Structure formats: C-alpha cells, structure tokens
Amino acid sequence: MTALLPVAILLSSLIPAGVTFFLAQDSHRLRNTLSLGGATVKLALIVVMLVAVGQGASYEARLNLAPGLYLLLRIDALSLLFMTLSAVLWLLTTVYAIAYFGTKAELSRFFGFFSLCVGATTGLAMAGSLITFFLFFELLTLSTWPLVVHKQDAKSLAAGRSYLTFALPGSAALLLAIVWLESATGPVLFTEPPDLSVMPDSHLRIIFALFIAGLGVKAALVPLHGWLPGAMAAPAPVSALLHAVAVVKAGAFGIVRLVYDVFGIASVQDLGLGTPLALLASVTILWGSVRALQQGEIKKRLAFSTVSQVSYIVLGAALAGPYAAIGGLAHLVHQGLMKITLFFCAGIFDERAGAKRIEDLNGLGARMPVTSVCFSLGALGMIGLPPMAGFVSKVYLGLGGLQAGAPWVLGVLAASTLLNAAYFLPLLYRLWFLPAADAATGDERAPLLVAPAAITALASLAVGVFAASALSPLGWATLIVTREYLP
Amino acid sequence: MAVFDLALCTLILLAALAAVAGPGLFRAVVFFVVYGVLIALAWVRLGAPDVALAEAAIGAGLTGVLLLGAVGRLSRAGADEPLTSRIDWPVALAAGLVGAMLVWAVLSLAPGPGLAPAVAEILPQTGVENPVTAVLLNLRAWDTLLESVVLLAALIGLWPLARGGAWQAAAGPVHHALPDGVLAGFGRLLPPVALLVGVYLVWAGAYQPGGAFQGGTVLAAAGVLCVMAGLVRAPGMAAPLWRLALVAGPGLFLALGVAGMAFGGFLLFPTALAKGMILAIEMVLTLSIAVTLALMVLGPPEGGGAQ
Amino acid sequence: MTVYAVTGALLVALGLYGLIAARGLLRRVVAFNVVGSGVFLMFGALGWYEGHTDPVPQALIITGIVVALSASALAVGLVVAHARVSGGQVLEDDAP
C-alpha cells in the first residue's frame, strides 16, 4: 500500500496521457472524460494521503536502475503541499482548457502532453532522491515544449526554441551538479542529508552554483529568465499551468529541496551561499517587476510578474530561517493560486473580448464583471494587499529576513510591492474606470471558463483570510518547517 | 642461400615499388603480378608451399587478372589514372615511420616454434595429414567457414553494381572472341586439364600442399578463360543452379558443422569421420569457390540488362 | 629468415605510402594488396623456426589472402562502376 499510492498518483496522470495520445481528434467526450477522470482520481488519492501524512505516515516506492542509481518516490509533507496545489489546479485548468479549446484541432496531442506535464510535476513533488527529481525535471522540460509550441505559429516555435535553449543547458548544469555531488557522497536522498564533509568547500560551492543555474532556469531567476515571457505565446491554459504550477514552480521547489534537504540550512550558511542566493532572488524580484512595468501586453506583463513572484519562494529558501521558509513555502501555493487566476482571466479576456494589450482592457469591467473581479483579486493579491494570500507570504518573508539578520529584505519587499502596484493597478484602473472603445465586444457567457477563475480567485482570498488555520497553506508550511527543518 | 634471399627480397621490393609508385597503371599491374610470383617464391623459400600455391594462384594470378580486367574497363570508360610523379614526402615520412616501427618490432622478436609442435601433436586426430589443412579445416574451421562466406559476401556485393541494376544478367562484359582464335583454342584445351589439376589439388591438400582454395582458383581460372574465349556464355546471376553452386560449399560446411553438435560440438569432426567429412566439405567448397571466384573475376554484369 | 620479415615490414610501409599518396583508385587497390602481402610475409617469416614455418600462420595467411582477394574484388567492382558513372578514377573532394 505504501508503495502503491505514489505510483497510483503518478499513473493517474500518465495513463490518461498515454491513452490520450492515441485518441482520434474528434473523440472529445472520451478525451475529456479521461483528463477530468485522471485529475479527479489524483485529487482523491491526494486527499487520502493528506490525512495520512498529517498524522505522520509516509509513503515510498523504489525502482533500481543501476548501482547508485535508482528512482525513489517518497511522500512527505512538502511533497504533498506541492502535489495538492498541482492536483487542484490541474483539475481546474483541465476544465478551463476544455472550455477554452472547444473542438479545435490537435487536442489529443495537447491533452496528452498536458497530462504528461502534470504527471511530471507530480513526480517532481514526490521525488525522494536527487536523481528522481532530475528525471521528472527533464520529463517536465520535454512535455512542456509541445505545449508551448502548440499553436505552431512562428511566434510559438520561437518561444519553444528559446525555452529549450534555456532549459537544456540548465538541465545539463543540474545533471553535472547532481553527478558531481553524488560521485562523492553516493546517492542523495532527501530524507538523509548527505555527508558534505567529504568534499572541499570550493567544490561544494561550485556544485551549489551549478544547482542554482540548473534550477534557476526553470525558476526564471535573472538572468536565466529570458524564456519565460516568450513562453506566454502558448495557449492560455498552458500559460496558466506553466506559471502557476508546472515549470517555474518546479524550479523553485527544487531550490527549496536543495537548500533544505540536500545541503541543509546549516551547510548553506556555513558555505556562505545563502546571502548570494538571497541577493540573486532579490535582484530577480526587482528586475522582473521593472520589466513587467514596461510591457504593453497583458500576458507579457503577467509573465514578468511571475519572474518576480517566483523568486519570493527562492528568497524564502535562501534566507534559511523558519519564518522565511514558511513564507516561501506558503508562497509556493499562494503564488500559484493568484497567478493562475490572472492567467485564466487573461485568457478569458483574450478569448471572449480579444483583449491582448492593456489598452484593450478599458471598460471591460462592466461587460465582464465576474472575470474582472477575479482578475482584480488576483492582482491585489500579487501586490500583497491584505487579506489576500500574497500578503501573508510577504509578512513571513519579511519576518524571515529580519530573523536571518538581513533587514534589506524589507527594502526588497517594499520596492517589489510598489512596483507590483505600479504595474497592476493601472490594469484595474483600465478595467473599471476607463470607457471602453467604441467597437468593443465581449461577454463572459462561458461558465466553464469563468468558473475555474472564480474558484481560484476565491481560493486565493480564502487562503489569506484563513491563513492561521492549520489547514491553510500557511498552516501546512508551518507544519513542514516545524516538523522537518527545525532542530 | 643468404645471397639468394637478399636478392629475392630486393627484387620483391623493387617490383612492389614499381607496382605501387611506378608510372602507368597497366605497367603497375603487370609489376604487381610479377611481385606476386616473387612473393610465392619467397613462400617456397620459407617452407610454406601451401601459402606459395595460394599466393601464386590467388594473390598473383586471380588478383592480377582482376586488376588487368579493371585496367581495361577503366580505359574503356575513359577513366585514366591521374598523373602523380612527384614523391609525397609527408606521406613517405609517415609511412617510413610506421615501417621503421615494424622493422624494429620484427627485429626485436625472437623466433620460436609457435604452435607448430602442438599442431603436430594433435594432427592424427584431425583426419588430415597436412598440418595447414588441419588448421584450416579442423582446428580453425570456424575461420574458414567465415572466410568462405566473406568470399560470397564480396560477390553479392558486386550484384548491386550491375549496370542499370540488372544484377541478374550474365556476369562481366560481353565477350566476342573469334571462334577460331588462339584464345578459343586455348580455351577448348584448358578446361579438362584445369579440372584435373583442380581436383587433384583439393585431394592432395589433405596430406600435402594444396586445398580447396587453391583448387577452386584453378577451376575458376579455367572457367573465366572459357568465357573470355567466348566458348561459353557467362552464367546469369539469377540462374538457380549457379546460385545453388555458390552456396553449396558454405552451406554444406555449416550443415556439417551444426551436425557436429550431435558429436559433442559445433564444427566437431570425430576422428573416425573427420577425413571423410573434411574431404566432402572441401570438394563442395571447391565448386562453390570456383564459381564464386569466376563470377568475381568476370565482374558485375555490364550488359546493361541484355539477357 | 629475418630478412623476409624485414622485407615484409618494408612492403607494408611501401604499400601504405602507395595507399595514401595515390589518387588513382585502382592504384590504391594495388597498394592495398602490397600492404596485405607484406603483412603476410612478415607473419610467415616470423613463424619460421628451424626450417619450418608454423602451420597456424600459414593457415591464417591463406585465409587472409582469400579475404584480401574478396576485398579487392569488391573494390575493383566499385572502382569500375564508379568510373562508369563518374567517368573518372578519383573520388570527388579527394584532391591531394
């Protein structure tokens, strides 16, 4: 049973993926049933495990490859945090995607890779060893590419190429780092921190840098973020998933694992690596925001916003203190909820009203009130206004910065908040206050498109309002940190 | 004898030089045949008559015919050799270095009996009295089986080269010899003699120099001569009988080898039956080799599909 | 009989020179055969001991000669076919 559940969860995505590839283009019903069924089953399994893990159970499955090389799926509280997020958002995104695409062509391919992508994310979350992590990391890289280029126009293909040109060198760096580390310490399990004393510090530092380079590409750390804004050429459901759960989160999640489970907080501090990483994250936070300000396209603006926001998680990990860790982990979920809301809404604006640039948003609030409200909630959350989710993360990150003796973090958070406000508030202003263009059209009579956005918007509000609850992401993050990382 | 050896070696080297770097392709090939004969002589001098026979028949004879034929066809195709008279010093230097290393290696090796005593010891169990044949057809029969297949592979390799892809047409160029010419007369006379010599060579191979390859070569030479003389038409590759002839030897070899499993091992010839089995293999193999070599020398069909 | 072995070594060198320096394809075939027989001569001469040559090298040489013939036959076939198609005896891109 303990080995079965992780595998079952993995299969709940992989089997629909495998079958979907071979479905005829017009068997929409079967395909939708498969996708939704897989997502529902996965969610159910995760709920089962949430209860069990909350009570201290753990699950493990293992596959040997070669001496020192094996795949290990292991579920701990941190895995579950990420998995729950991905499972919930996958279900919603699937609903959204079904509504978004309707009966367009090439859907079997799309949903196949879509499921694969989520399977990879789940695997990533469950990975119990570095190599397993790498395996799913790569699977994610590859299954995302067809999604990015799904439209197959020149722009998408260019975005896909750019994605790979960043992602693959990143993977190479990651692999080098993993192999280098493991060549000295043996296989690295997340449950048992490796004995780093067998390597000289200088090597460890290089390895850490390689890790960050590899994971940083996915997490879109400056200057490795170049692919992300282009990748928004993908269809809206993809952008939603990409920015909220799948790719960037994978990178951030990996950095969390790296700092806490591979190197360990103490080693990171002893080697003097925390502060540079925190600085890098801070630079990313600020630079992403500044670039977002310059964008005229909604999705581009959102994309740069992701660059900025995801680094909050990295910052939390880098500061390496309890508060910062809680904040970072909570933000993993918070950012996912908020950003997916924004992308859902951006997709609806685009699809239903043809609004691609920020000018096109003028006056949409009146015609598409529900979507606009959701968008506004997401945006306010991003700014970090209480009681939205983003605020909660920010508070903990700030406290973590102070706790870690890095008060400058407050400055970064402050500046980021201001910049966030500077690029989100004008959007809201346009939505609600500016008159619509003469020929404006648009409605939101597409309940399946709007409902996921509404649900995530409400969720991002709820996780903030009920942050102190033990069941909230913050509560779960606190559990993780107190259970696993506090001495 | 040392003088003879030195002189022979000098001649060999000179002939080789002329063949490799001498002017004129035709002349080079002629020198190559001469070189082959000289090498065969060297083998005699080294007490290796089996090799000498093989070198004379195959190395000098058949290869020579092959090359001569090629010279002719090339000149008919207007594909002359590009003129290179100057010595390519860098290549010469590199080749010289490799040669020097080889010479050094050769000189630093102490001669020894090798496996000769061991072979002599088990010779009675092999079913043949000629140790070379024993090695070829019994001790290292697997080599020889593969070797006969190599020959076959080379021949099959020629099929796709047939002009116009008509690989099933008659082998080689179309020959129009005069029925009463010298070649024709020679051609009429030779085959019976060659057949005799060939079969003898095979038979004798069991206890003295000779063997399937040498014998097959002689037969092939006779066959080729007949075709060139226009006495017989070259066989078409597609003719079922000819194809059967091609594979009969290796096929029987393989079949008996597998049959050896019944006696305890692959290619195992029990002492009592060894002589008979080897002889049977040699006979059929000779036929196959003869056909193969003959078709090889005739070359891929050039009739352009005219059957 | 070292002199034959040395001759064999020299033949190898000579043949290699021809194989590499020659542009004409048929000449390369000739040179290849010279290298081959040089190697064989070396082999045989090194196996010469007290008036006899080791039968194993002899057998191997015979095999080698047949293999060399096979290779030469294929090579000649290819050279001729190539000449027929391209009208020349050299490979494209194969300037000295």
Place this chain on the structure above:
Amino acid sequence: MTLWTGPFLPLAVLIWPLLLGLSVVLPIVRPHSLRLLLLAPAPALWLALRGADGASTAPELFLGVELSLEPASRLLLGMVAGLWLAAGVFAQSMAGGRNLEVFTGFWCLTLTGNLGVFLAGDVITFYLAFATVSLAAWFLVVHSRTDEALRAGKIYIVLAVVGEVCLLAGFLIGVQAADSFLIADMRAALAEAPLRGLAVGLLITGFGIKAGMVPLHVWLPLAHPAAPVAASAVLSGAIVKAGLVGLWLFMPPGAFGAGLMALGMAGAFGAALWGLTQVNPKAILAYSTVSQMGVMVALVGSGTAAQAVAFYAVHHGLAKGALFLSVGAVAVSGGRARLVMLMAAGLAALSVAGLPLTGGGGVKAAVKLGQSDLLALLITATGVTTTLIMGWFLWRLAQAEVSGTHARVYERLPVVALTLAAVGVPWIVWPQALAATPDYALSGRAIADAIWPPVIAGATALVALFLRLGPDTRPPGDLLRLLVFSAPAIWTQPRAAFSLDPARLVAFVTVAVARLVAVEHVLLRWRWSGLGILGVVVALVFLMD
C-alpha cells in the same frame, strides 16, 4: 476550529458593514444600495456607547485576529461611527447618480477598515484595516470620475501604496523584535529593537501620509475636495484619524518626539496659511484639516496621553464633518434655509477656531493642560491661523454658487446634528475621557487664552480688508509641484532584455566553428585522412610506455 472567543460584538462591528458592502452584488439590493449606508455604522455606534467587555479573538482567521477597544480608541470609534452615520444620511442626496452600488460597496468597505483600525489588537488586523481604509477610500475619491478626481486619485493611490509598504516594513521589524503580533507587545519591543530608528522612520512615514502630516500631506488637499461631499466629510473627519491612531498606538514612547512636534506645528501654521490661497471651500477645509492634524501630530510627539489627543480628534472629526457637509448643503439651499446652513457652518467654524465655550474651545484647553509653555503657546497661537482660515472659508462658502434651492431634510439634518455634536459632545464625554474636569476649561484664564487668538485674527482680517490685501489664489497641491510626477521612462520604454540568450550564443558558436567544415573538407581528402591514420598509429605507439 475555533471561530472566535470573547464577545462577538467587535467582530460584528466589522463583519456587518462588510456584508452590507458585499450585498450590493445582489440584484435585489442594488437599486436600494444607498439605504445601506444608514445601517452600516450602527453596530459600531452601539459598541462605542456600550463599551467592550474584554478582547475578542478569532485565532484561525487571517494570522489570528484579536480585537480590543482601548478607551482612547473607543472615543474615536464613537465619533467615527457617528460621523459615518451622518455622512451616510447626507449621502442619500446622491440618489439617482451613477455607480451607486459601487460607491456603496466601497463606502462600506472603507467604513470597515476605518472601524477596524480602532478595534485591532494585533498588528496584522490593524494593517489589514488600515490598508482597507486607505485603498477603498480611493474609490470614494474618484467616484465622480472627473479628470480632477482621477488626477487626485492617482496621487492618492501612489502615496497610499507607498504608505502601506512603509508601514508593513515597519510592522515587520516590530513583530520580529517582539515575536508577537500583538500591538502592545510590539510597541514595547520596538523601543529596544536594533532597527528601532528604521522602524520609527517607516512608521512615521506610513502614518504621516495618512494623517496628512507635512510634508506628506500633498495628496490631501487634492483628494478631499475631489470626492463627493459626503465622502469628503468622512475622509477629512474620520479617515485621517486612522493615521493618528496609528501614531499613538505604535510609536515607542518619546521616539522622534521633537521631530513630530516640529512637523506638526509646521503643518498647523503653514497649511492654514496656504489654505488662504484657495478659493474652493472644500479645498480650504482640506488645508484646515492638514493644519488641525498638525496640531494632533505635535501632541502625539509631545507625549500627550492618547486619550487627550483622541479627545481633540473627536471634536475635529465632528466639526470638520459638519463643515464639509455644510458645503454641500449650502449649495442646494436657498433663502432662509441657506442662512441656517451658513449659521451652522459658522458655529462649527468657530468651534474649530477654539472659541471658548464651544467644543473646540474645550478640547483646546484640555490638551494644553500639562504641556510645556512653548507648546501650549503654539497651540494657542494656531487659533490665529485657524480663525483666519475659517473666516476665509465662511466667506467663500457664503459666495458659493447655488445649484438648487430645495435642500432636503437629509441634507440639512446632518449638518445641524454634527455642528451641535461638535459643540456639545466634548463637554459630554469629558468626564469619561479625561482626568481633569471640564471646570478648567471654563476658568477665566482659559477663556482669556482662548479669546485672544480670534481677536488677533479678526484684527488681521480687518486690516487686510482695509488694505485690500487678498491672498493670491493658487490651485491646491503646494509641495506636489516640487515632485516630478511624470511617469518615469521605464514605464513605457522597453529596454534591451537583461538576460542571457543561449540561442545567440549558439549562433555565435556555430558561426565561429563554421571553420570545422573546412576541417571536414580536408579530412575528406584521403591523403590527409591517411596521413592522420599513420600519425595516430605512430602517436599511439609512442604514447604507450
């Protein structure tokens, strides 16, 4: 899951207006949304009158909500609730306007935040309330959607967000030092915190912006006049008090006291004088607010007891509310009604000026008690400028255009009620609010102290009239001109992406190694390959040792 412990009323005070505000999305409610404004402050008023029995907590809500009602806060809570109620009554005059459901929604939201500021017992709830009141109020400011309002709104929102950010940073320092979210713990811990200076600076900036403290007041004279009259009243009377309450709740005792006093006094005098350059009565009132808030900031800086400051603030809120509403009421009143309204405004203005026996005179006397002589003198002296600006306001008000002649009862009633409250309430609550008795204010010395500033002011005004010296008229905004508010270039001009581009790198490498093709061509020549082979043979042999 514990929803809450302790009394429910404080929670209800906050939840009730929130629910009302959200209810405007219901189509049934929408046409009658303005009516909700009357209901929204009711629980708060009730709580202020009744007082709270201990703290209420909702541990799982947010980061653990704690609500409590300090005496000083209770004063303000009552005033604020009353003011919102009065303004809500007045707002009924807006019936028939555009976007009323939005207005109502944000009105209620702003109210929630405004009340929450006084009830919050923990930092996070306070911050939530503070942010709510700041940002939701923006919708009140821009409700008219005129260019003027939108411009004001822009400046408002920028400063509000900056304020929020500063506050959050300051709070975080405090929370981290205290390792507790409770305001009381934090204030204590902040006094010792290593980053005390930074935290104090951040908090003063954050609260100062809200409280209209010079030089952070620049948004106020733009925003308050731009809002609808009812909204102006709550903005100027109630919402600015959120900043004030923050100052006394969070500032460690004695921190930056002299600085606060200096800034406060600069605002008290400077803003009042600058207000004389305005022509719009609402703008004049807005400067008056800045001036009055200056006095209160100075009081906080001097270390005056919170209750005393709150006492002062109660009067100011009521009076300023009355004055703003009177602007609206006068504009639609004709004849006798207009006269009544002007008289009410005059009474409120006199009270603000600190005329003895008015509420204003009382509170001024009360706060001077126990102050240093200099501060007491300065506070008294503000009476001069205040009187001047009030006079100027009344003059401008009297000259205001008449846009209607039939002021309805819900337009007149709040003005009168608030004026009376401003004059009377301080005396009523005095016994509960302050230790000293009201008798002090009625002493001769106090009255004498209170009487000379208006006299000087009157004399000055007369001289000015006689000499026909009038103040230049200027648009509101003063210091704002010094700041460059043109959008920074980065807002619009995309720069080259600061990002590695492996594609470019690959292209470069590809070009650079195109020479490899040449290698390939060399190697295609058999002679060179052959040479290579021989070379490798030799090399291999020599490498083996």
Place this chain on the structure above:
Amino acid sequence: MTPLIALLALPLAGALMAVAVPHRGARIAGVVVVASAGALIMLVAQWGIPHAAPGGWGAPLGIMLEADGLALAFMAMVLAVMAGVCATAAPMRELPTPFWPLALLAWAALNAIFVSRDLFNLYVGLELLTLAAVALVATGGDKALAAALRYLIFALTGSILYLAGVVLVYSAHGVLDVSLLAATLPAPTDRVAMGLMTAGLLIKTALFPFHVWLPPAHAAAPAPASAMLSALVPKASFVILLRLWFEAMPDAADDRLLTALAVLGALAVGHGGIMALRQTRLKQIIAYSTVAQIGYLFLVFPLAGGDGAAQPWAAGAWTGAVFQALSHGLAKAAMFLCAGLWIIAVGSDRLEDLRGLARGLPMTAMAFALAAITLMGLPPSGGFTAKYLMMTTAFASGQVVWALVLAGGGLLAAAYLYRPMGALFAREIPAFTPVPRYLQAVPLVLALLAVGMGVLSDGLYAFLQLGRPGTAEEGL
C-alpha cells in the same frame, strides 16, 4: 551452448538461403529473427557465460567463443535492430534484392564478432562485416558509389592495420586468444601491435578524425541499410577495442594514451555535433550524430582503464559506455527507420520537405522524439543511464573535463535534433503518401526499447557484469 551456436548459425544459414532464393529474402530474414529471438531468450534465461569451442579444440589451437554479458547484450540489441530493419524493409519493393543476403551476412558477422575471443577470428568477422556493409551502401545505387568506395578505402586500411597488429601479437606471444593473452608476459613489441590494432579499429569505429567516410555512406544507403550501418556496424569494432584494452592487454594501457583516445572522443562529440547542426538533410544529420555519439564511447578509456581500472567506479564507467553503445544503437536505428518511412511518405529527407509531417505520421514523429531523448541523454532513457554512470566516474576520479564533454555533447545533440523536430512539428499540412500504421510502429518500438533500457537498467546492469573484466565488482 546450442542456443549460442544457433545465434551464429541462423543468420549465416539465412544469408545462404537468401542467396539461393533471393525473392524470399524477407521471409527468410523473418524466420531468422524469430528463431534468434528464441535462442537469445534461452541464453539470457541461463544467466551465465556460455562458451563454445568449435571443433572441440579450444584455445590456443582452436577458437573460443564466449557469450558474456557484453556479447549477449550487443547480440540482443542487434536482434532488436535487425527485427526492426526487416519489418521495415520487407514491404519496400524498390529495395534491391541483394539487400537481404547482405543484411543477414552483416548480422552473422556482428554476432561472430561479439562472441569471438580470437583476434584473428575477429579480423575475419570484421572483414565480413566490412564487405557486407560496403555492399549495403552500394545498394543505394549510382549516387552511393563514391560513398561506398570511400568507406571501403577507410575500412580496408583499418583492417590491414589491425591485421598487422594481430601478426605482431601472435609472433610475440604465440597465442591469439584474448584470455590467454592476458595471462602472458608483456612483450616489447606489444606497443606497436596495440598501436596498429587500435588505429585500425578507430578507423572502423569512425572516431574523429577518421569519421569522414561515415556520413556520406550512411546517408547514401537505403534507409534500412543506414539503420544497420549507423546503429550496429561501428559497435563491432568498438567491442573489439574493449576486448583489447580491458581484457587482452589491460596493462599496456598508459594514461596518456587513454587520455588521447578520450580527447579524440571529445573532439568527435564537438565536431560531429556541430557538423550535424549544419546539415540540411535528415539522414546527414543523423549520420553526423552518430559521429558525435561514438565520441562518448571513447571516454570510457581514461574513466575505466589504466590506473583507474581497479577503482570502484571503473565498473560504472565501463558499463556506462556499453549502455551508451546499446542505447545509441536502438535509438539511431529508430531514427533512420523514421527517415526511411518519411522518404516513402514525401520522397525526400530534406528538412523543408518534412515540415508538418508529425501530423501525418504521428507515431514516427513520436519515435523520433523518443530516440532524440535517448541521444540527448535525458532521463529515463538508456542514454541517460549511460551518461550518468560515466559522469559519476568522471567526477569520482577527478576527471571533470569528461563530465563537461558529456554534458556539452547532450546540449549539442539537443541543438541539432531540434531542427528536424521543429520541422516535423511545424504548422503545415504536407502532402504525403500514407504509411501503414504497423510500419510506423516499428521505429516506435525501437525507440521505446532505447528509453526502456533506462527504466529497466537495473537488470541490464547486473547482466552486463557477467564476465566483465576488472577487479572491482561494485559500482559507486
């Protein structure tokens, strides 16, 4: 023993029969595939090292055949590839009939080489393989002649150098058997012998800078032939190199020499990759990719050989290299078979003609993608396991530069394979001749095998340790 002999005899017999009855070639090949599969399964099931001594003589007089883990794994890979090749080639009417006997002969030669322990027997096997391979190239028609000739010249030079080395070995030691050689005392002439043999084998393995014959030859041959040539043929000489350096004369290895081999390998990775980037025809890209992929194999020498042979990590590097050879074989065959099907579908292998073909032949596109994953060394493919094992050793032994080569090579692979992938997935609707689904499935199965090698590498790893040379048994 019987199944081992069956594995050798079956393709041989098949080839002879195919000569006798040429038009039944496909059917004969099919029978050989099925029967060989049975024999192979029996061998693997035994989980041991079956021996055979043809003629019953044994070394030194006779020839020893031994199917250790390495040999069996390679024979299995060859079987898989040949099954794929046969399945794809069978319906190809335009394929010249000599294809079948030649393919079977090449197969026979490969099996013979993998199990042979005799240096001279290896030579004969190599020659058989070479002649069959050259002839297979020549089946590509007139345009393939020059390529075939170039191939033949290189290959013959390699053979003759190898033979010269064998001669010196025999003359010095009096034995030809690999195991017996390991037991003899080293002779001074060994360096010349090893130098000659190694150089000859390098040429046949198409290691940079001796690779120029490979791309034109592989690109010119018919696609099924290309699949064999690229996937299988260079592996044979590589296996002989492994036998020489790890089994026959492990002590002759000098670190400088091993490093030199790896340097050539690294250069091959770079050069092959960049050349592949510059090609416009798919088959050329795949062929140059082979050049690059072969480069990886040579990193095994400094990683597992010489002084490091006794280290615990040597086993990993050695096994990694074998994994690389095997997975590359499967993946490369899949790629060439895809190319062949696409040529049937659109009549060309120019990238611009392939645009949008993924829509028409989705299974082949997926096969190509999976094969590409293996070549890039991405998990969970066999290529990844290979890369991981070698990389671990590189770091463990402090030879970081080889790890960088492995990583960089993967990136280059991604770069050059991206172009065909991009073309395939372009948004265009090409006009094409439909290809039956079962044909499309063939490369997919091969590619899945290549990927599956990574997923199920545990068993394979253990199997490869059967008879592995060296002292260290445990990997890292």
